[in-house]
Amino acid sequence: MRYVLHRILATLPVMAVVAVFVFSLLHLSPGDPAAIIAGEFASPAEIARVRVSLGLDQPLHTQFLVWVTRLAQGDFGTSIFSDIPVTRMILQRVEPTLSLTFLSMLITISVAVPLGAIAAWKANSIIDRLVMALAVFGFSFPVFVIGYLLMFPFAIWTDLLPVQGYVSLFEDPARWLRHLVLPSISVSLVFIALIARMTRASMLEVLSQDYVRTAHAKGLPDSKVLFKHALQNASVPIVTAIGIGVALVIGGVVVTETVFAIPGLGRLTVDSILRRDYPVIQAIVLVFSFAYVLINLLIDLSYKLLDPRIRY
Amino acid sequence: MTISSAGMQDAGPVAVETAEPVLRVRDLQTHFFTRDAVVRAVDGVSYEVARGETLGVVGESGCGKSISALSILRLIPSPPGRIVGGEIRFHDQNLLELPMSEMRALRGNRISMIFQDPMTSLNPVMTVGAQLGEALQLHQGLSRAEAEDQAAEMLKMVRISEPERRLREYPHQLSGGMRQRVMIAMALCCKPEVLIADEPTTALDVTVQAQILELINDLREKLGTAVVMITHDLGVVAETAQRVVVMYAGRKVEEALVEDLFDNALHPYTRGLMAAIPSHAPESGDGGRLAEIPGIVPSLGAAMTGCSFAPRCAHATEVCHNEYPPLEEARSRHTVACWHWREFAGDKARP
Amino acid sequence: MLLTREKDGALASRTVRDGRTGQFRAAAIRLARRNPVAASGVLLLTLVVLLAVFAPLAGTVDPDAISPIHRLRSPSLEHWFGTDSVGRDLYSRIVYGTRVSLLIGFSVAVLSTGIGFLIGLLAGFNRLADALLMRIMDGLMAVPPILLAIALMALSGASVGNVIMAITIAEVPRVTRLVRSVVLTLRDQPFVEAAHAAGTRGWRILFIHILPNTVAPLIVQATYVCASAMIIEAILSFLGAGAPPTVPSWGNIIAEGRTLFLVAPYIVIVPSLFLSVTVLAVNLLGDGMRDALDPRLANRM
Numbered sequence: 001m002r003y004v005l006h007r008i009l010a011t012l013p014v015m016a017v018v019a020v021f022v023f024s025l026l027h028l029s030p031g032d033p034a035a036i037i038a039g040e041f042a043s044p045a046e047i048a049r050v051r052v053s054l055g056l057d058q059p060l061h062t063q064f065l066v067w068v069t070r071l072a073q074g075d076f077g078t079s080i081f082s083d084i085p086v087t088r089m090i091l092q093r094v095e096p097t098l099s100l101t102f103l104s105m106l107i108t109i110s111v112a113v114p115l116g117a118i119a120a121w122k123a124n125s126i127i128d129r130l131v132m133a134l135a136v137f138g139f140s141f142p143v144f145v146i147g148y149l150l151m152f153p154f155a156i157w158t159d160l161l162p163v164q165g166y167v168s169l170f171e172d173p174a175r176w177l178r179h180l181v182l183p184s185i186s187v188s189l190v191f192i193a194l195i196a197r198m199t200r201a202s203m204l205e206v207l208s209q210d211y212v213r214t215a216h217a218k219g220l221p222d223s224k225v226l227f228k229h230a231l232q233n234a235s236v237p238i239v240t241a242i243g244i245g246v247a248l249v250i251g252g253v254v255v256t257e258t259v260f261a262i263p264g265l266g267r268l269t270v271d272s273i274l275r276r277d278y279p280v281i282q283a284i285v286l287v288f289s290f291a292y293v294l295i296n297l298l299i300d301l302s303y304k305l306l307d308p309r310i311r312y
Numbered sequence: 313m314t315i316s317s318a319g320m321q322d323a324g325p326v327a328v329e330t331a332e333p334v335l336r337v338r339d340l341q342t343h344f345f346t347r348d349a350v351v352r353a354v355d356g357v358s359y360e361v362a363r364g365e366t367l368g369v370v371g372e373s374g375c376g377k378s379i380s381a382l383s384i385l386r387l388i389p390s391p392p393g394r395i396v397g398g399e400i401r402f403h404d405q406n407l408l409e410l411p412m413s414e415m416r417a418l419r420g421n422r423i424s425m426i427f428q429d430p431m432t433s434l435n436p437v438m439t440v441g442a443q444l445g446e447a448l449q450l451h452q453g454l455s456r457a458e459a460e461d462q463a464a465e466m467l468k469m470v471r472i473s474e475p476e477r478r479l480r481e482y483p484h485q486l487s488g489g490m491r492q493r494v495m496i497a498m499a500l501c502c503k504p505e506v507l508i509a510d511e512p513t514t515a516l517d518v519t520v521q522a523q524i525l526e527l528i529n530d531l532r533e534k535l536g537t538a539v540v541m542i543t544h545d546l547g548v549v550a551e552t553a554q555r556v557v558v559m560y561a562g563r564k565v566e567e568a569l570v571e572d573l574f575d576n577a578l579h580p581y582t583r584g585l586m587a588a589i590p591s592h593a594p595e596s597g598d599g600g601r602l603a604e605i606p607g608i609v610p611s612l613g614a615a616m617t618g619c620s621f622a623p624r625c626a627h628a629t630e631v632c633h634n635e636y637p638p639l640e641e642a643r644s645r646h647t648v649a650c651w652h653w654r655e656f657a658g659d660k661a662r663p
Numbered sequence: 664m665l666l667t668r669e670k671d672g673a674l675a676s677r678t679v680r681d682g683r684t685g686q687f688r689a690a691a692i693r694l695a696r697r698n699p700v701a702a703s704g705v706l707l708l709t710l711v712v713l714l715a716v717f718a719p720l721a722g723t724v725d726p727d728a729i730s731p732i733h734r735l736r737s738p739s740l741e742h743w744f745g746t747d748s749v750g751r752d753l754y755s756r757i758v759y760g761t762r763v764s765l766l767i768g769f770s771v772a773v774l775s776t777g778i779g780f781l782i783g784l785l786a787g788f789n790r791l792a793d794a795l796l797m798r799i800m801d802g803l804m805a806v807p808p809i810l811l812a813i814a815l816m817a818l819s820g821a822s823v824g825n826v827i828m829a830i831t832i833a834e835v836p837r838v839t840r841l842v843r844s845v846v847l848t849l850r851d852q853p854f855v856e857a858a859h860a861a862g863t864r865g866w867r868i869l870f871i872h873i874l875p876n877t878v879a880p881l882i883v884q885a886t887y888v889c890a891s892a893m894i895i896e897a898i899l900s901f902l903g904a905g906a907p908p909t910v911p912s913w914g915n916i917i918a919e920g921r922t923l924f925l926v927a928p929y930i931v932i933v934p935s936l937f938l939s940v941t942v943l944a945v946n947l948l949g950d951g952m953r954d955a956l957d958p959r960l961a962n963r964m
Contacts, residue, residue: 211434
């Protein structure tokens, strides 16, 4: 229990750094923050008004504290572009992004881990080389290339799947799935390459251990040896790689939402960048970073479950 | 410890003369095919073991004794290694011709193996109970609860205290001796007919070694298991085996009843091993210096003509370097592969 | 590293430099024979580099020449890869784009490796610096690299230099971690202790013992950074947050082709293929080097 607390506390400095970085985005960019927020056509009087009302005339550290306090209360400010509270904008768009992320991770884990395990088991065979080749290819194709490449045969030439767009899960699960198939596969490919490699490396090391030999000596079939005995021992590095790879997934989601016109947080990011809508940019970076930190925290805490030897 | 037949502990009653062998290894050849050379780890070895007896297989590291044992259960890692010749008869079946599914049915069930290092040989993320119960569930079709009860019984049989508690523990929570007991329990839980013990005490403290050996002896008597005891330690052989096979460079160089071997070793290598045992009473009057066998074990990849021990043998002659000596029966149940064994036999040789 | 006995019997250490490069060359030749895949990666990469260097001689025209009459032509004998929405010859743009992408890839690799090396070294040696620097690195790593690069670009405006800077900042934390972990592992090694006990001072230990051992994993990581940088640049341009639109980077060309995807798919497909092949080549090179230098690195990376 004490360890759990300790790990949670350890994430605070990290979030603090992110917060400082995000906060300074507005103040580091060229130009007067108040002018940027007030808009291109604002008069000097309006700019001054904006400056006061947003507290931009206060010293920096005060601004920072005010900003953090508002964050803690869930107030991410208001979009410069559309005047809607940022919190509301985010909530509106969180479902598609979550769906895409969740599906991608599901696909990745269920494909990459068995692939990597089998590649390790049949090390240096044709299957192994094939899996490794696929992994290298997976790393080399940018996400949007894969997205477009998939679009052609599955959506444009045939009518198997919709080309773009998104349907909510709560509205129509079947169509929700159909709209997400191609995007999730695009996002997963890079992640699968990474996790398959990591699984293979970790399993190779485990498979050379004595207890695997003992398992064989007991007469267990190969599948049991591989997935019951070996895999759990190999899991710590694999799970760690999954945690780190979440950053890749988030990047992939941002791009894929653009390619497939999915109205999620990724799309919002891109649009806000182009419009220099700072409050939104800040909020999204914070949300994604927080998600990343949270997932890695959970993974950290899961180590004990996976390997009882680990002592805190 | 001083080695002589008088000081040996009784390794247990057994009908030595007439027992029908349960396991017969005949002319086994296991080779490893690496990029640079073919390593002939086991190059024509034969031995057999009968019900209720312990056969000791003795030799230095690298002589092929462990590989011969792994070959019996066909656990040789197959990309580099392969069993290229011979047969292994278990009752009347040749194990080398069995399909893998039948081989797996035998493993852990009618032929079991225990390994040298119990810490690395037990799965660190599974509880003791789970690992023990696995073979029972697999081979005897027990349910999980039944397997757990049986597992507790097995732990009692190997003299582990508080068996119910141990079932829920992980290997790293046990001491070295306890872990080896768990391995023994795992190997014997289906009451196998053959137990192969590959250096079971090498990784343990000296005090624990004796306990483990005694445990194996007792269980052998109780269950009538045939035991193949692989070791580099002549002391272990003295304590547990009725018959001994000495291996060198992938071949058998001598085989005898254990008292006979210790009293009248005939092969220069065996004699060298005996002489190298440190003793408190320096019989040779040499000032207590350890006798050693000069030279090193030959690389098993190099092609060999002649006796593989010839380069290190003080008594080697021309024929020794040119032709490999065949196994001859020097006395009753005592075979040796040496051109000059008669010179060592003194007047006890057969006419 | 060798500990040798000098003439007077004292122990001294010497970096056998020639031995190392000689070893490297021999290993490379051996590897080419043993691992044709990695060798083909090197070959591919060489071709790409040659294309970039000799772009004007490769049958190209001015990549910026606008010619609205010839807009959106499909690939033909006159325009090998067709033309884009304002009539520029796509082939020429893509070939010149090779220069941009390679420039960005290499620059980021070199810069991030250099900076990461210095920071990682410092963190590995000084406990206080370690605590401070690694917190900052962790924070930077918590932001997904794409977002980080995007945010930095939003701050600084579109230019090739800014793209290089943004991606470098996104890649530095990973290199730092690597260097730091190597330094920490090495510091505890017996041979470092031995050198210390023999009276070698801190500086010498650093340069003669620790530094050479960081070179191998660093070089391998540099190749991965290069590949990653090229992809990130493409994504940045694709999203509109990359180099200015006049610069013929592959990402920009693809971005321009986005809206015309159904009409003129080749605008997206061809540069994508070029990009993928180049990144693939770099990845293969990295894998090959890793296998040649130390197969154990595979687990650490």
